[in-house]
Amino acid sequence: MLPGVGVFGTGSTARVLVPLLQAEGFEVHALWGRSEEEACCLAKELGIPFHTSRSDDVLLHQDVDLVCIYIPPPMTRQIAVKALGIGKNVVSEKAATAVDSFKMVTAARYYPQLLSIMGNTLRFLPAFIAMRRLLEEGYVGEVQVCDVRVYGPSLLDQSYDWTCEELMGGGGLHTVGSAIIDLLSHLIGARAHRVHGLLRTFVQQNRSIHGIRRVTSDDFCFFQMLMGGTGSVSGTGSGGVCCTVTLNFNMPGSFLHEVMVVGSMGRLVARGTELYGQRNGCNDEELLLGDSGWVGPEVQEMPSPHIRGLGSMVTALRHSFQAHEERRSWARGPVAVAPTFEDGLYVQTVVEAVKRSSRSGEWECVEIMTQEPDPNQNLCEALQRNKN
């Protein structure tokens, strides 16, 4: 039986998500927005019976069994942890920091019977499901290089908010790069152990952000990840996969979203939502999975693979919950592919290592947190960083 849903957020993702949920038969009972007006306005638009700006009113709502959290990253952890604490299933966007992600992991470990998955949704896209299967079947042979490019228009909101602020989780790396980091580890079945990156903010002020305000979040980011293998940076033939990711959000127009995996025997390329392949020895690329005619919404501010992946995730959620009679019960199978909160912590750790590398200019190790850091030490590091 499908659970009642409470949605946190009034941004573009929430605006796409609600119709997708409704189309799959989920009832969205409650909507939370930062202000009463925002919540009221969107609830009316999307036909949601209850809206509020107080988070507890959604979390404690008796008809809400599944909580979807698509709010500014700094607020995510608090809502996600609380939702699990009162026994609700959770689909959540990423948090702002690794410490927050770690707290979400701790909560998820404490309530293993509850659904707790990350809302990074590229894994569910049919093109990437097919790509992963073909990689496992050896289409490209031994994987050597992954090369990802996402180009598109500015990710900044109309007015000054968290999207402008690096420390609040704004920027191309955190917003789009994190979905790519998750996707690549999922496709290849390995995690990054060392990363190198360069972040830039080419546009620091624009028509709506000016005066004393400046954008600090990156609009250009470029990073490399070494995955698997022996771990040496300079080693030739150490095995392992080199991933290069280029994100550029100074390119108005439609998004370009390309994920390429090159191996010893061929290559696979996902362009947008389509999958192409070429085996060594063949002269031409073959279309392996076409665009199957998407009927859901299109949003200018999001690359189409993200929107369609979101749609596929919602379908998977339906299958997962439909398998059981009880409203809060769910089957693992249909959502087995989804990133867990542990995956979310890994992704956040890589994001922070790339940012560290951009400051230091050096390769940085990816070391997943195993215990919560002393808050005082945290403060010291923050002070230290501000000095640099």
Add this chain to the structure above:
Amino acid sequence: MLPGVGVFGTGSTARVLVPLLQAEGFEVHALWGRSEEEACCLAKELGIPFHTSRSDDVLLHQDVDLVCIYIPPPMTRQIAVKALGIGKNVVSEKAATAVDSFKMVTAARYYPQLLSIMGNTLRFLPAFIAMRRLLEEGYVGEVQVCDVRVYGPSLLDQSYDWTCEELMGGGGLHTVGSAIIDLLSHLIGARAHRVHGLLRTFVQQNRSIHGIRRVTSDDFCFFQMLMGGTGSVSGTGSGGVCCTVTLNFNMPGSFLHEVMVVGSMGRLVARGTELYGQRNGCNDEELLLGDSGWVGPEVQEMPSPHIRGLGSMVTALRHSFQAHEERRSWARGPVAVAPTFEDGLYVQTVVEAVKRSSRSGEWECVEIMTQEPDPNQNLCEALQRNKN
């Protein structure tokens, strides 16, 4: 009046160059090959009256006023310097090391009345001439990012030779990357001051290279250059241009050759030999320069922009020499755009800095040599490097 030409080399570039020279009206009088057989065979094929395996026989040939050097990099410096020393004009491929390049610069400075240009030929390609003009005219506004990708089949020769050996100037970075490094500095009008790179040799042995032999030259290379601006790696808003270059020669099939420049007001992309542009605010890319129907040779082992650029360079050489009556005199105008030996030294310095960065894992400074290093110190460094 057109000078008589002597060509060094029997590889794929020489094989393309000779017919191009002949088509423009140059008489190729002499051909040098490493072995008598190689030279004889190609001379017969291309209708060259004289062939030899002794370099002096070409250099001192009385009908030869222009020497074109397309031979393995370790031999280039010696021939180029000697040719200038006996008063011949020189078009030369890159040398193997910065020290060699510096010696070529010294010779070129000593004989300023002689033509001495590098055979990296992307600058002459009409698409890049148009791109440079549009950049100067402000088509893209302030340049922010350059993104270059060259993908293609293996660069290794059929049998074991210099192309397999990093120290002899083999590998994607040295062979193809150097042309890109030269092109970007020419397009943007600035030089790299810091670089970061990663080189890999994914295929160390193949059907023809096996046993105790291993390929040491890179088949995958990935580097970033910071150009212009204040020079800080981590600085946001320091001005300057970030260039990223991805070279992958593990992708059999036809070459992909894409050079993109992104600025504050738009972007320009050269795909192969065609130029496209998109200004911010326009929904679609426009074709700015189409493929004008190339009638010259096509070579599988070379990306088409390189071949066509070579053709355009030969045409420029004709214009340059036709301007004067005397066989050895030439006009600067038509070849003003060509890379000088000084540019060659810059490119070689960047190549070596990228290699250093791949070993150290750190950003490396690009410092152009201003005097020839003490040969003993050189030895020390080589020993030092071997220890690492």
